[in-house]
Amino acid sequence: MAKKRYAQVGTGGRARFFYEAVASKYNETSEIVAFCDVNQTRMNFANSRLEALGAKAVPTYKHYEFEKMIEEIKPDCVIVTSVDRTHDWYIIKAMELGCDVITEKPMTIDEKRAQNIIDTQKRTGRNVRVSFNYRYAPTNTKIRELIMDGTIGDVYSVHFEWFLNTSHGADYYRRWHRNKENSGGLLVHKATHHFDLVNFWLGSSPEIVYAMGSLNFYGRTNAERRGVKEFYYRCHGSEAAKNDPFALDMEANPTLKALYLDAEHEDGYIRDKSVFSEEISIEDTMGVMVRYKNNAILTYSLNSYLPLEGLRVGFNGSKGRIEMEVFENSYVNAGGDKSNEGSVRSKKIMVYPMFGPAYEAKVEEGVGGHGGGDPVLLNDIFGVPVEDKFHRAANQVDGAMSILTGVAANKSIASGMPVKIADLVKF
Ligand SMILES: NC(=O)c1ccc[n+]([C@@H]2O[C@H](COP(=O)([O-])OP(=O)(O)OC[C@H]3O[C@@H](n4cnc5c(N)ncnc54)[C@H](O)[C@@H]3O)[C@@H](O)[C@H]2O)c1
CATH class of the missing domain: 3.40.50.720 (NAD(P)-binding Rossmann-like Domain)
Incomplete structure (x- = not known):
């Protein structure tokens, strides 16, 4: 062939x-x-x-x-x-x-x-x-299976918190992502994964979105308010950066050096800018409420300056509750090993039936990046495709649906008003 x-x-x-x-x-x-x-x-x-x-x-x-x-x-x-x-x-x-x-x-x-x-x-x-590699992470596929099987009946509400830490989370404030015109902000760039998961888990799509967001931690003004006195433009060659736990030392990492430091003379892409610059136009603290077509309500929060990396999500249904907690490893200041970015450190899914005893749902071991989803996705794309009862392959409609919650959230932050998804794109 x-x-x-x-x-x-x-x-x-x-x-x-x-x-x-x-x-x-x-x-x-x-x-x-x-x-x-x-x-x-x-x-x-x-x-x-x-x-x-x-x-x-x-x-x-x-x-x-x-x-x-x-x-x-x-x-x-x-x-x-x-x-x-x-x-x-x-x-x-x-x-x-x-x-x-x-x-x-x-x-x-x-x-x-x-x-x-x-x-x-x-x-x-x-x-x-x-x-969408996260759909393939065994924990996320398991949640889809539990909901599809009716384990907690109809799902009425989802409470979803995503934690980004001071290594991976901070990395969005050093370079192109920190400009909303490049990335749509983290409600698009990052939360597209999370909103896609909710669409996938519920088998539904968003209808109306309301959001708030602000920049509280990164950026010059916030750092000054916390008493930071020494500022620098970029880490490379800076004395001040030596005292900053947020500095990214590309010289210390051969991959980062080869990909960015040795390449910047061509296009001026500087990978190691200070996260406490004035030039940041994205938020670091975000809260979103979404009503889905199946009537479920999502409350979602995303913060990017935390001491931990991962997620907690709870599903409330007509027959009980599911809780999932996953913590991940991040790569940026730990050798730049991209293949293990987001690999699982710990995971647990608990099912609380409305009237029976609680139990832990068994999840297969996932190895590799992004919750163990990366290698499974690669096999689905480049290997011999197998019949997938979870329909995890995502197309342009899934791609659009997952960004539209974030796009609507950005509009809602700007206007203070709820935004209807149907007003944004015609399918
Ligand atoms: N699924 C995941 O988990 C995951 C993880 C990381 C990144 N990503 C995505 O991968 C993409 C790249 O991210 P990255 O971390 O590799 O960023 P990066 O900055 O390392 O790489 C971006 C590349 O795009 C190139 N580029 C810039 N402008 C261009 C243009 N006009 N035409 C062609 N190339 C251009 C840059 O030179 C650079 O080589 C992003 O869309 C990001 O969201 C996804």
């Missing part, structure tokens, strides 16, 4: 997850055939990783040569792992030029771009896959 040919746009940290899997475990079914990025150094790094894994280096194209790449290389599918704000352009162009698409989350960052993707997919009939 001919191998499926993938071109990849965006060759930063997350890109490795895909191209390294294709070049190693899935090299019988798939091959990487080209890279595209604004930055040649990062594309060269990606090629050096392919060669280290026994694959051949592939042609590289600058971002303005994307269409040329598709015409010359004719890939079957484009993998989009670039900065969030650029996803829509590549997804749409790839479909128009006859390719299928696999895109990283968030599919895009606002409702207009989401509408364009939905419309283009309808017009071209191409496949769009959004790589």
Whole structure:
């Protein structure tokens, strides 16, 4: 059988997850055939990783040569792992030029771009896959199974807290994510995972959203209020950064150095800015209420300066309650090992039947990044697909539905009013 040919746009940290899997475990079914990025150094790094894994280096194209790449290389599918704000352009162009698409989350960052993707997919009939790895984490699949099986009857409400710590959480305030125009803020960039999980768990979609959010911890004004006196622009070469537990030392990490420090002369992408800068336009403290089409109510909170990383979620239903608690490892200041980003440190799912004794639901062991979901997702995309009774493969509608809660939440924060999802995108 001919191998499926993938071109990849965006060759930063997350890109490795895909191209390294294709070049190693899935090299019988798939091959990487080209890279595209604004930055040649990062594309060269990606090629050096392919060669280290026994694959051949592939042609590289600058971002303005994307269409040329598709015409010359004719890939079957484009993998989009670039900065969030650029996803829509590549997804749409790839479909128009006859390719299928696999895109990283968030599919895009606002409702207009989401509408364009939905419309283009309808017009071209191409496949769009959004790589929601968290659906595949054994704990999250288990919750879907328990709810599908009616373990707690109809679910009336969900209380969902996500904790981001001072390593992983802080990393969103150093670089492009900290500008809402690049990422949609954490209610889009990060919470797209969480809102997708709620849609997936409930088998429903959001109807109306109300939210509040503020920047309380990161940023210059907040640091000054806490009495911080010494400020710096970036960690590299700064004396002041040596006393800052939030500083990111790229010299100390060969991967971060090769991918970003050695590459910044080309495009000015500075990876290690201070999290206490003035330039931050995203929140760090967020609360959202959502009414779903099936009448369930979600209360959700996201904070990004915590001493722990993970989630707690409770489901209240007509026949009982489910509680899940998962704590994760994060990578940034711990060697930059992307493959283990978000691997599980501890997990527990408890079921409280309305009238019977409580019990712990058994969950299979998940190994690898993002709650153990990363390797399962890779097999689903690049391996031999198996029948999935949980329908975990996510498409453009799932991608849009998961960002629209965050997009609506951003609008609600700005206006102080509830926002209807039906007013944002027509499916
Ligand atoms: N599913 C997950 O768990 C997960 C984890 C991490 C990142 N991600 C996603 O992966 C994507 C990349 O994140 P990252 O952490 O690798 O960021 P990164 O900054 O390391 O990489 C982004 C890459 O995009 C390139 N780029 C910037 N502008 C571009 C343009 N106009 N055209 C082409 N390339 C451009 C940059 O040069 C860089 O190489 C994001 O969308 C992020 O949300 C997903």
